[in-house]
Structure formats: structure tokens, C-alpha cells
Amino acid sequence: MPQRLVDRDPVVPADQLIAQMVPPAMFDDVSFASYIPDPNEPTQAEAVRKAEEFAGKVAKIRSGGKRGLFGKKTPASGAGLYLDGGFGVGKTHLLASIFHASPEPKAFGTFVELTHVVGALGFTKALDELSGHSVLCIDEFELDDPGDTMLVSRLLTELAATGVSIVATSNTLPGQLGEGRFAAQDFLREIKKLGSIFESIRVDGPDYRHRDLPPAPDPIGADQIEAAAAAVEGSTLDDFDALVKHLSTLHPSRYGKLIDGVTAVFIENVHAAPDQSVALRLVVLADRLYDAGTPVTVSGAKLDELFTEEMLQGGYRKKYLRATSRLLALSRFASV
Template sequence: MSSSISARSGSVLSAYHDLVARGALTPDPAQVEAARALDRVLADLMAHRPKRLFGFFEKRPAAVRGLYLHGEVGRGKTMLMDLFHAAVPFGEKRRLHFHEFMDEVHAGIAAFRKSVRGKDDDADPVEAVVRPILRSGLRLLCLDEFHVHDIANAMLLDRLFSKLFAGGVTLVATSNVAPDGLYKDGLNRQLFLPFIALLKEKTVVADLPSAQDYRRLKFAGQHVYAFGAGPDVREAMDQMWLRITGGEPGEPGVVESIGRKIQVPLMAMGAARFGFADLCERPLGTRDFVRIAHQFDSMVLDGVPQMDRTKSDAAKRFILLIDSLYDRGVKLAASFAVPLEELGADDKTAFEFQRTLSRLTEMQSEDYLAKGLRDAAPAEAE
């Protein structure tokens, strides 16, 4: 999950109203309707839970009709998805970014094709990937930012989700585009149309027509960088954090990346807060930073030091981190020990560091802060 949101009441709408009451959210009629639509899925899932008979589960129930929630950036889709996932009381659920899920699928297909069974002429790699998913008991798949932009995924989705739906998996997805806009103008798009029909059959398609970009409001008119050290700088970052999260203090969490867990000191309302050492003085690489950039829409980074030859490795990671955040369009608030032009770098990273400084300068501009997230797919390898 990309926030510390909880739904202890078991209702998405109740959890939403709780956040409004605490001042973390501004009430929005469109978000209320979306919360009600998610509660319908939740109620259906609970009504069709598998029953135990003599200590064993009966045959798993058919998938209930899910939800495909689409709308412009910054309207609260991910936040509502977080509320929904937290409200589901059973463990047979997954919530991840669409690209992360497809990465796993492609990795599974590649591994199967290298196996002995995968070399048979009648081998079905999609079936091989779906089988363990169904054996795990998965009932609910929550995919954030559903967006199809390459032919490899486009040609795979119909067979993949036909098997998942047939196996009883319910899909809840968020997207910036309606189903009919998926893979628009893509190569051989006519072959993709059966998946769009399947998606409309297996989910209720709902628009989130909110007029306000709430993510943009959080940063409007703000000085997102602070310079120096001491309590004043820390206080400025604390206040920026609370502005971004709507007053929610946040709690620790994790980001999963290539089978390992990256510790997040604080996360709330789609934002994360790290110290420089948490990300740049640990053995993290490009793919880890891309995962983080896809997990959060905003970040607070504390204590970026002046970098010289003694911090060469940390400087390289800092460059990769900023590249990943910039390419994704993540909003950054940060504190620096010295002005940007004095951050420095050794001779080996001087050229790359100049690009980083240019990007940091752009990332504090009104133009950058006003833009939505970019659909940058996670890197395939470091």
C-alpha cells in the first residue's frame, strides 16, 4: 500500500468520512460515489466468501464483478484504492501497480519457457503463470494505474485475464483512461478489442469526474526546498510533510522490489518520507528507485549533504534517485545542507550531476508541480 490509510470500520465510505472529519481530505461528491461503488464490490466479495466444510474450503466461488475506476490525475483514485484494499478483511488479496504485475507475469513466462516443460510444443506459458496465482487462493487483484502502452502486454491481456476471471479472481483497477482509450492507436489494436469487451463485462466502469487536482493543490505556492541545517529546516520539512499528507503523521512501511523489502520510515496518503541515508547510503539501484517512484506520488527527502569524493557511491545513487523521480513526475520536497549549485560531485559523476542539478531546479518550478504523473514503465533491469 502507498499510504497509512486504514479502514477499520470495514467500509470504504466510513473510512473516507473519517479522513474528512480529521481534515486529511476535502469532501468531494465524486469521491463519495466512487467509495460507494467500491463498497459494493466489498459487499459482494463478502457475500461470496468460500465456506468451510469439515475443515476444508469448498470449491472457490466465481469472481464477483469488480470495478474499473478512471479519471484525470490527482483526483484521488489511488487513495480510494488504498481505502478499499485496507477494508477487505481477508488475506487472499494483492494490491500493486499494473506495470509491476505485468513485470511478474513476463518474468514467469520467461522462466517457464526456459524450463523442461516449457520446451514442449503444446506448453501454455500463460496457463503456467496463472496456475500458481490461483493455487495461492487469490480472490482480489487491485491494480493501480492500468495503462497499456506496448504490444507485448496488449497481446497478452485477453488470455491472461480470461484465465484469472475464470479462476475466480476479481479485478479492481484505477486508470487515467476509460477502457475504450486503452492502447489507443496501438499496433494491431483490433486484436486488443476482445480484452476491452472482457474488461467491461467483468468490471463496472466508473468515472471519477472530480473537478479538482488535489495533488497539485498540496504544492501550489510552496517553497519545496529548504537549505541549511538545524531545527528551522527540520520544522519546514515537518510542515511540508503534514501539508502533503493532509495532517496525517504517517507510519513506517515497506516497498517490495525484486523480492526484497525497502523500509520506508514514514508513509501516508500516497506520500513517503526518507532521509538521504535511507536511500543513497544503502545498496539500492535503479530498479529499486523506479519501484519507489511508482509507489508514491510525492516524497519528502531530508538531509541531502554536500557530496565529494568520499560520497561517490551515495552521489551515484542520488543521481539515479532523482532521475527516477523526475521521469515519473513525482513531486519532491527536500532539505539540502548547501545550495544546489554547491552540492558538488567527483570527477567521475560531474556530467551526470549537472543534469541532476538541472532536474532539481525544474522540480521546484510551478510548471513541474502542476503536471501529473508520467506513465513511465518500470525499468526491466539495472
């Protein structure tokens, strides 16, 4: 019988949170040279050049510094780079390439993972742990609420002042972060401050995950999914409603540990997320599954029907579209 994710209760010790901030395994061997720019999209070749140039700046900043009064060396301010573009144009590939090319210590994580780390360690401890790094690489940079805006603005400003360089990817330009989610005037200044940290580089192109590919596989029959899961060693099989209920009991920072060692995920009776909180948990789970390259097979509704039309028209539209893109890619892995 397959295992069930709902039977797992993973724990991630606080002292391991920053140590595990590295690129997903699928990006272990990427480099600037292995990024193949689309000849029809000139911004891609320019992005590779800028990313490689930025990695050189990171090394110089950490080995340099300024001579102050009495010849004492003080750290130079960190550099900032922001890679903006649509889904599946290779931004994470370039982000991981910068990480690999930068000197130790260094950290890589999604925006959500970073806020979870700060929440678990506390602001002062997180700042202290990260301030010695050469670079902080932030994937899927988003601001979902005013609290996150203030937290990240302060963290990045203080890290940059200590000499930590910061590179981020997103589908939204820095000046538009938070747009459509909250409009409180008190936070506009913080959003603009974040935008001033980065040099923005555009990366255009179609989503490589779906380039020249047929539509995602249809869900398998309800009477087939148990046998299909049983045929894959190390797989899990869960009922959709039971799984989303279990996710609500776990801090999102534990979702990666939840699927650790799982070879394939099977979910039966899938249907549209009933509300925004469930939908956002599914986004985090989709990201962790994609990071791990874990195939996903479902029965019930199609994976591109997880998020309702109303959700797709709201402030979290880009999150939901990214999650759908990744889940469809994982469903194709399962059908190969």
C-alpha cells in the same frame, strides 16, 4: 557523507514478488470512512458507496459459489470495478480501502508491478499464485504496448473465471486503454474485452496534492545540495545522469528495493529527460518514491521540467503528468 543510490544493487527473490503486493505504507490505515468526499463533487460520495458495495461482493463471491452436477461447488466468476478519474482525487485511497476490507489472500499493486511479476514468475506460475485470491487491486492501470494488452487481458479473464474479483484505477476509461500508443487492429478486440470486465465509476475533482498550495519549491543551489543531503541522516545524493544510467541497469521491479530505508533523496544537476526510455524509468522511480513518502530535493531544473513538451503531447502524457504531480508533492515534503 550521504549514500548514493547508484551504489545499490537490490535483489528481489521471485518468491517474494506476490507476497510484497500490498498497498504502500501511506495507505496502511485508510478506510471508506476516512475518505472525505468533496461536497462540490458528488461523484466522490457515489464512488465511496460503490467501492464499499464492491468489497461486500468480494467477500460473498469467495464464500459462495455455485452447485453443479452431483452437488459439486464451483467458484462464481469474480466481480470487476473500475475507478476512473483525474490525478489526486483519492482513487488509490478507495482501492486500498477495498483491499483492507476484503478477505485473505489478496493482492495490491500497480499495473507496472503486475506485469513485472508475471514477467518474473512466468504466466502460468503467476496465474496459479493469484488464482486463490479474493481480489486483485490494480493501481494506475495502463496499457503501454500490444504485448501488455494480450498478457493482461488473458490474465484477468482467467483470474475472473476462477472467482478472483478485480478492481482497478486509472486516468483512462477501459475502452480507451492503449489509445494514442498503438492502433494495431489486431489488439482492439483485446482492449474491448478488458473494458467488458469492469463496471466503470467516475471520480471527479481537483488534485488534492496541489489544492490550495503554493507552487513547488525552486531547486536549491548547486553549492548547497551536498550540505543539505549531509544534514539528513539516511539520505542519498546522486548526480542525475549517473542515476538514470544506473536505473537502466535495473529491472523496474527492483526500484522499490532500491530506495528501501532511504529517508530522503537528493538529486543534483537535474535536467529534462533526454529520451522516452529515460522518462519512463523516471516515472516508475517517482511512483516508488511516492509510495514510500520519500522527500525529494533537487538542484538544476525544476521537477516540472523533467518531461519535455513533446513528451507531454505524446501517448504517455498521463504517465508523465502523474509523475510530475507526485514529484511536486514529494518536493513539498522536503521543504517543510
